[in-house]
Amino acid sequence: MIPAISCDEVKVSYGKLQVLRGVTFDIPVGQGVVLLGANGCGKSTLMRSLNGLETLQSGRIHVHGDSLADASRSELRRIRRGMGYVFQQFNLVPQLSAFQNVLLGAMGRHRLGLLSCLGITASAEERARAMACLERVGMAERAQHRPSQLSGGQQQRVAIARMLMQDPKVVIADEPIASLDPKAGREVLDLLWRIVREEGLSMLCTLHQLDLAREYADRIIGLKAGQVEIDAAIADTDALQLNALYTGMTRVDAEAEEHAA
Amino acid sequence: MSDSTRIPPRFRAPSALTWVLVVGFAAFFIQGLVASEISLDRLVRGASNLVRFIGQAVPPDFSRAPNIADAMLETLNIAVVGVTFGCLFSIPLALLAARNTAPNAVVRTLARFVISVSRTIPDLIWALIFVVTVGLGPLAGILAIIMDTIGFAARFYSERFEEVQKGPSEALTSTGAGRLSVIFGAILPESFASMTATSLFSVEKAIRSAVTLGLVGAGGIGVELSTAMRLFRYDQAAAIILVILVVVVVFEQISSSIRKRII
Secondary structure (H helix, E strand, O other), rough: OOOEEEEEEEEEEEOOEEEEEEEEEEOOOOEEEEOOOOOOOOOHHHHHHHHHOOOOOEEEEEEOOEOOOOHHHHHHHHHHOEEEEEOOOOOOOOOOOOHHHHHHHOOOOOOOOHHHHHOOOOHHHHHHHHHHHHHHHHHOOOOOOOOOOOOOOHHHHHHHHHHHHHHHEEEEOOOOOOOOHHHHHHHHHHHHHHHHHHHHEEEEEOOOHHHHHHOOOOOEEEEOEEEEEEEEHHHHHHOHHHHHHOOOOOOOHHHHHHHHO | HHHHHHHEEEEEEOOOOHHHHHHHHHHHHHHHHHHOOOOHHHHHHHHHHHHHHHHHHHOOOOOOHHHHHHHHHHHHHHHHHHHHHHHHHHHHHHHOOOOOOOOOHHHHHHHHHHHHHHHOOOHHHHHHHHHHHHHOOHHHHHHHHHHHHHHHHHHHHHHHHOOOHHHHHHHHOOOOOOOHHHHHHHHHHHHHHHHHHHHHHHHHHHHHHHHHHHHHHOOOOHHHHHHHOOOOHHHHHHHHHHHHHHHHHHHHHHHHHHHHEEE
């Protein structure tokens, strides 16, 4: 079966800084993977690469068998449509209501979403779907609120509703709860993971909380200095092994050592 | 105490370049004063002329009120039509000129060039150009206001577009939305309040411009004013100036109260 995401020797560099040094892994359809790693290990770069937001130095990324590198602009858009992205900073449009923000999730399907984004020309069916998505994340009553009137946890719920509106097959969640307090964070993670399970989606989610990672993930991939250090089913990992991801050499240290050699 | 922890002076000594600039400016300023032949005698005569002007201007003569009203209406027409088209043309131009929305560097440079040309050439000169090309009358005024508005509004719109947060645009891009969708879904909504404020400023600016455009024959109340002045009918001129004053102030009040509401 074709994996949901497949990375093969992915390398990315910013100028001289080698951020990803040959990352290889597959995520089978329906699997929920947590990506762990210290700040600066290349997690975010990897996430952005999966969405085609970064240019690879070498290696290949396939999403449901489609190669990102070979995709034309319109093909890349089609691939992105099947991939929901949840951001640490929610990235809602501040001037639009929660409802309008959720409608934006359908923008990828429109060629020119001038008015549909504001809910003016969006079909009744589409508006009903947006409300259903808000309902699903428990935000239906706040549909007319702007992001500034919502708490961080509520904003992330709206962002998850926007992701649902997009109707993706794969979810990329880049530190979805890093800006939330522990209680809201757990609620949001609970919601996100429940939705992913119910819809049978595949997910790659970065987290900084080892205990949460072990609680939710099917599998853990640990990134260290731009390389895969751990890739194991949740039962095969122990806390000591995971903690080791955050100790010792960081990428910057590794760079320095390389230069010295 | 070592050298590196020495307390820094409160002010740094100005550089040689600063000195050159300051001295250059002072020299130019003095040369300007001398060249304009300012003398006490001329100022005194000017003051007495002003008193004579005011004497003849008061009381203002409103006998030509219908003509003044017509001309004022034409001025407002010029301003409103010109500024509306100007703002409308400014949006695509600003999108082409902003770093995050321009399709490529060539188009962007070209758009910036167009905007800066329309800004650099003053409105009265645009009016003179259009009076020559389309003839006397309000059309020349409208075209001048359009160019003047583009120079102002397109520049501020594009600066606003460049300032929008990257996050929402990136979120939309990640859903597979195209460039236009990102503009309509994230960048324009984020910029809307600021664009409205800029547009209202453009209206105020356009009304002030439209008043003076008549002086070069581009239609509106300026024609009436320059005729009255040339015929030494200072009382009629005073009436016109009063009408202008009231209209401009009223418009500025309306526009600033709208601005306060949206921001």
